[in-house]
Amino acid sequence: MSELTHFDAQGQAHMVNVGQKNSTARRAIAGGRISMLPNTLALIEAGQHAKGDVLGIARIAGIMAAKRTSELIPLCHPIPLTHVAVEFALEASAVTVRATAETVGQTGVEMEALTAVQIALLTIYDMCKAVDKGMVMSEIQLLEKYGGKSGHWVAPSC
Amino acid sequence: MSELTHFDAQGQAHMVNVGQKNSTARRAIAGGRISMLPNTLALIEAGQHAKGDVLGIARIAGIMAAKRTSELIPLCHPIPLTHVAVEFALEASAVTVRATAETVGQTGVEMEALTAVQIALLTIYDMCKAVDKGMVMSEIQLLEKYGGKSGHWVAPSC
Amino acid sequence: MSELTHFDAQGQAHMVNVGQKNSTARRAIAGGRISMLPNTLALIEAGQHAKGDVLGIARIAGIMAAKRTSELIPLCHPIPLTHVAVEFALEASAVTVRATAETVGQTGVEMEALTAVQIALLTIYDMCKAVDKGMVMSEIQLLEKYGGKSGHWVAPSC
Amino acid sequence: MSELTHFDAQGQAHMVNVGQKNSTARRAIAGGRISMLPNTLALIEAGQHAKGDVLGIARIAGIMAAKRTSELIPLCHPIPLTHVAVEFALEASAVTVRATAETVGQTGVEMEALTAVQIALLTIYDMCKAVDKGMVMSEIQLLEKYGGKSGHWVAPSC
Amino acid sequence: MSELTHFDAQGQAHMVNVGQKNSTARRAIAGGRISMLPNTLALIEAGQHAKGDVLGIARIAGIMAAKRTSELIPLCHPIPLTHVAVEFALEASAVTVRATAETVGQTGVEMEALTAVQIALLTIYDMCKAVDKGMVMSEIQLLEKYGGKSGHWVAPSC
Amino acid sequence: MSELTHFDAQGQAHMVNVGQKNSTARRAIAGGRISMLPNTLALIEAGQHAKGDVLGIARIAGIMAAKRTSELIPLCHPIPLTHVAVEFALEASAVTVRATAETVGQTGVEMEALTAVQIALLTIYDMCKAVDKGMVMSEIQLLEKYGGKSGHWVAPSC
Numbered sequence: 001m002s003e004l005t006h007f008d009a010q011g012q013a014h015m016v017n018v019g020q021k022n023s024t025a026r027r028a029i030a031g032g033r034i035s036m037l038p039n040t041l042a043l044i045e046a047g048q049h050a051k052g053d054v055l056g057i058a059r060i061a062g063i064m065a066a067k068r069t070s071e072l073i074p075l076c077h078p079i080p081l082t083h084v085a086v087e088f089a090l091e092a093s094a095v096t097v098r099a100t101a102e103t104v105g106q107t108g109v110e111m112e113a114l115t116a117v118q119i120a121l122l123t124i125y126d127m128c129k130a131v132d133k134g135m136v137m138s139e140i141q142l143l144e145k146y147g148g149k150s151g152h153w154v155a156p157s158c
Numbered sequence: 159m160s161e162l163t164h165f166d167a168q169g170q171a172h173m174v175n176v177g178q179k180n181s182t183a184r185r186a187i188a189g190g191r192i193s194m195l196p197n198t199l200a201l202i203e204a205g206q207h208a209k210g211d212v213l214g215i216a217r218i219a220g221i222m223a224a225k226r227t228s229e230l231i232p233l234c235h236p237i238p239l240t241h242v243a244v245e246f247a248l249e250a251s252a253v254t255v256r257a258t259a260e261t262v263g264q265t266g267v268e269m270e271a272l273t274a275v276q277i278a279l280l281t282i283y284d285m286c287k288a289v290d291k292g293m294v295m296s297e298i299q300l301l302e303k304y305g306g307k308s309g310h311w312v313a314p315s316c
Numbered sequence: 317m318s319e320l321t322h323f324d325a326q327g328q329a330h331m332v333n334v335g336q337k338n339s340t341a342r343r344a345i346a347g348g349r350i351s352m353l354p355n356t357l358a359l360i361e362a363g364q365h366a367k368g369d370v371l372g373i374a375r376i377a378g379i380m381a382a383k384r385t386s387e388l389i390p391l392c393h394p395i396p397l398t399h400v401a402v403e404f405a406l407e408a409s410a411v412t413v414r415a416t417a418e419t420v421g422q423t424g425v426e427m428e429a430l431t432a433v434q435i436a437l438l439t440i441y442d443m444c445k446a447v448d449k450g451m452v453m454s455e456i457q458l459l460e461k462y463g464g465k466s467g468h469w470v471a472p473s474c
Numbered sequence: 475m476s477e478l479t480h481f482d483a484q485g486q487a488h489m490v491n492v493g494q495k496n497s498t499a500r501r502a503i504a505g506g507r508i509s510m511l512p513n514t515l516a517l518i519e520a521g522q523h524a525k526g527d528v529l530g531i532a533r534i535a536g537i538m539a540a541k542r543t544s545e546l547i548p549l550c551h552p553i554p555l556t557h558v559a560v561e562f563a564l565e566a567s568a569v570t571v572r573a574t575a576e577t578v579g580q581t582g583v584e585m586e587a588l589t590a591v592q593i594a595l596l597t598i599y600d601m602c603k604a605v606d607k608g609m610v611m612s613e614i615q616l617l618e619k620y621g622g623k624s625g626h627w628v629a630p631s632c
Numbered sequence: 633m634s635e636l637t638h639f640d641a642q643g644q645a646h647m648v649n650v651g652q653k654n655s656t657a658r659r660a661i662a663g664g665r666i667s668m669l670p671n672t673l674a675l676i677e678a679g680q681h682a683k684g685d686v687l688g689i690a691r692i693a694g695i696m697a698a699k700r701t702s703e704l705i706p707l708c709h710p711i712p713l714t715h716v717a718v719e720f721a722l723e724a725s726a727v728t729v730r731a732t733a734e735t736v737g738q739t740g741v742e743m744e745a746l747t748a749v750q751i752a753l754l755t756i757y758d759m760c761k762a763v764d765k766g767m768v769m770s771e772i773q774l775l776e777k778y779g780g781k782s783g784h785w786v787a788p789s790c
Numbered sequence: 791m792s793e794l795t796h797f798d799a800q801g802q803a804h805m806v807n808v809g810q811k812n813s814t815a816r817r818a819i820a821g822g823r824i825s826m827l828p829n830t831l832a833l834i835e836a837g838q839h840a841k842g843d844v845l846g847i848a849r850i851a852g853i854m855a856a857k858r859t860s861e862l863i864p865l866c867h868p869i870p871l872t873h874v875a876v877e878f879a880l881e882a883s884a885v886t887v888r889a890t891a892e893t894v895g896q897t898g899v900e901m902e903a904l905t906a907v908q909i910a911l912l913t914i915y916d917m918c919k920a921v922d923k924g925m926v927m928s929e930i931q932l933l934e935k936y937g938g939k940s941g942h943w944v945a946p947s948c
Contacts, residue, residue, distance in 0.1 A: 003289050004201055011210045013211075014874065014876075019894055057232055059486065060548045061232050071226075072226070075285065081489065082492045083491035084489040102491065115280060126269050127162060131161050133311055134299070135299070137276075138295075140279075141294040155291075155292055156292055171375055172399070176399070177399055214645070218645060219850075229380070232379060236394075238709070240738065243646040260651055320528070320605065322526075322604075327521070331713065335714035368480075377546065377547060377548050387696070389593070391600060391601065391695065393713065434593075435546050442480070446480075447477050449616055449627055449629075451615070457608070471608055530803070533802065534692050534693075534803060538861070541868055556896065560804075636842050639837075664927075679801070684803075689803055706847055707847070751863070753908075754862070759796045763793050766932075770930065772926065773926040785923055787923075
């Protein structure tokens with residue numbers, strides 16, 4: 001099973017050795033969405049301009065979670081992130097999130113960007129679940145990736 | 159904005175006071191899926207029976223993450239979980255995950271179940287991304303919920 | 317040195333045994349302030365109404381830190397907090413912060429309230445240090461405390 | 475609000491991009507104090523020479539907290555600290571603390587030094603609160619800073 | 633494989649459901665030792681009375697680690713510890729450690745006591761490794777256990 | 791007490807300054823064992839091939855713990871690990887574990903390898919304690935070390 005690099009020749013999990021890889025500038029962008037009732041969206045939208053800033057809190061949660069990715073994902077390397085940003089956009093009955101993570105190092109930051117997206121979405125869910133338990137999170141994926149041996153990659157669906 | 163209970167009358171975020179709520183047995187079940195190339199799924203399937211157990215590792219990651227929910231989600235209460243389980247099912251070109259969390263306490267465990275789902279999915283992504291960067295996570299939602307003032311709730315889509 | 321309860325009869329540190337104490341409703345309120353240049357305060361004030369919400373982020377940081385008090389303070393007991401709130405007030409050249417923590421349990425929540433104050437203040441410092449490195453934090457203290465054997469306590473200076 | 479670098483042009487919080495900054499040797503020194511009853515100070519002083527070493531424990535707590543700064547302060551970068559030291563001095567009715575943090579990197583270590591001070595002070599409070607709840611923490615500030623674009627900075631009050 | 637309770641009927645790991653178990657007073661005592669060169673032991677012994685308190689720091693590390701057991705051991709339940717103590721004894725060429733953990737709850741605290749022992753031993757190793765890399769840790773085991781369905785248990789070797 | 795480098799000239803603990811040390815490739819290998827009843831070993835062995843994979847979970851726990859070493863061991867530097875692997879071998883009535891940690895940096899990774907061993911052993915204990923409380927952990931030691939000023943070191947007992 002050499003195709004899955006997180007396993008050695010005996011099929012045992014390990015944290016892949018990246019000590020010989022070049023240190024390059026790396027960036028990853030991930031996205032996701034949470035769909036909800038129109039009324040829930042209206043409450044979130046109101047909070048941006050006045051009281052109850054759901055998205056401001058979800059942004060902070062996403063940024064903080066990105067920094068803890070290697071604690072959460074068993075075989076992720078600890079990475080000194082140089083930049084994290086989380087943006088939201090409001091649609092008719094959904095909020096979309098887009099997270100960017102960057103580092104200069106020997107391994108990529110896809111998991112950091114995806115973790116920021118997931119925890120930002122979960123935070124929106126948490127803050128709105130009192131009025132809307134049926135929210136659904138979807139389209140969570142890597143959108144773009146720069147740096148490293150595999151170079152520039154863009155999601156086919158983008 | 160009293161509808162969103164995570165904000166006080168002034169619209170400021172707080173960790174809601176649950177000190178007066180009854181302590182009841184609570185359970186939440188959440189689900190999600192990650193779609194992938196058939197070849198990626200084949201690698202995961204092979205690992206269940208032989209080498210490279212992706213799902214075994216994702217299960218552990220999900221269980222461990224559930225225990226850290228209150229560190230990740232800003233306004234979640236710390237909860238002494240009494241039970242966490244994570245199950246997977248293989249479909250044609252996707253893995254579905256279902257997490258159950260339980261406690262006896264003053265507040266629900268929806269976020270714990272959802273966090274287990276999200277981190278289990280992210281771990282699958284991490285372990286397979288060397289062969290399939292285009293995997294997409296979706297249908298992440300609360301499926302069922304027992305206990306507490308609101309009683310039994312089932313997702314409309316179930 | 318029996319006066320300092322965190323040490324046993326031999327003077328060795330331990331986490332005090334609270335297993336025999338009654339479980340009571342407990343609350344602690346702590347306060348603090350950070351003084352700054354008038355221009356720094358103006359930037360913070362502007363952020364409340366428009367862009368760059370320093371205090372909203374500091375509030376979240378304080379609440380999240382309260383939940384991690386027992387990881388930071390060596391001999392603190394882990395406590396299932398039932399409520400945390402952090403409030404700010406703007407003075408001529410300072411921001412004051414006031415944090416409330418509550419639980420129902422065998423030990424008090426003074427340290428949780430104080431930790432929320434400290435990390436909220438540090439977050440304000442962090443976010444404004446690019447324009448004002450000379451900010452000073454002071455008057456950090458327990459203001460009030462309810463519950464437990466010692467009952468109601470109010471800081472002499474209040 | 476471009477003056478506060480933790481916000482982007484739209485006023486949204488982000489973890490500032492430091493990927494293009496030079497890696498330089500950086501040092502920060504922060505200070506603070508906790509005032510207390512003379513009897514409390516006497517207990518602490520006794521512990522240094524015999525039983526109940528309050529300051530030894532507070533030093534360890536401060537050093538350990540410095541390593542976790544980026545988990546506590548939302549927009550702080552994770553930093554591989556190369557040195558942390560925490561010193562105490564006893565005054566008539568107060569303990570002063572002074573923490574030094576160092577790294578070689580793209581961003582400063584002011585927050586790490588300040589976090590060490592805050593948690594060291596809180597630990598002293600925790601260990602002495604059974605005899606003196608009225609202790610007050612103050613004068614917590616950055617004292618000195620070396621390295622990075624802004625070079626050497628000394629607090630005006632020093 | 634029903635004998636190993638951390639697996640369900642399908643052999644999948646889960647965090648065992650303890651929600652139906654009685655809440656009882658529980659205590660566990662664990663022990664261990666680290667053997668070393670006589671000169672290393674002499675340095676540790678000197679530190680107890682004067683400068684360089686290795687054991688004081690190892691004690692704090694053990695107590696703090698006990699509080700984080702459920703983060704480290706994948707299927708451990710989070711437990712509100714009510715008491716933790718760590719004691720050391722010096723032998724001819726070894727230090728022995730003994731840790732006690734207590735709670736009132738639905739599950740035992742063996743892992744908390746053992747984790748305190750392990751991290752206390754590791755901290756001694758860390759602080760002395762500059763003079764003695766060959767230290768060996770051994771005899772790490774549960775010594776005694778009270779409370780819960782299985783009642784009082786004493787290690788056969790004790 | 792200059793021999794113990796974790797203390798300064800006054801005998802106060804500090805995180806040693808490694809800022810001037812050369813960055814070199816470093817590797818450490820640590821080992822340990824847990825002895826148990828033959829029946830317990832048989833259950834573990836069965837799990838490798840079928841249901842209840844104790845060692846697979848212990849491996850993940852060890853790898854994840856290695857990444858958190860600097861949070862657990864008070865004076866350890868945070869280290870960006872580039873590789874972690876944990877292997878097990880089965881003997882007549884014991885499991886032996888061997889952990890390798892690597893980095894490119896200014897300080898060694900002995901503690902990371904030892905922490906992986908300790909937490910892997912504790913996880914085996916946790917998962918088998920329902921059938922065998924008398925398991926004993928021993929022979930936990932550094933086996934080999936490469937890189938840094940002291941160069942290649944091998945345990946005398948190896």
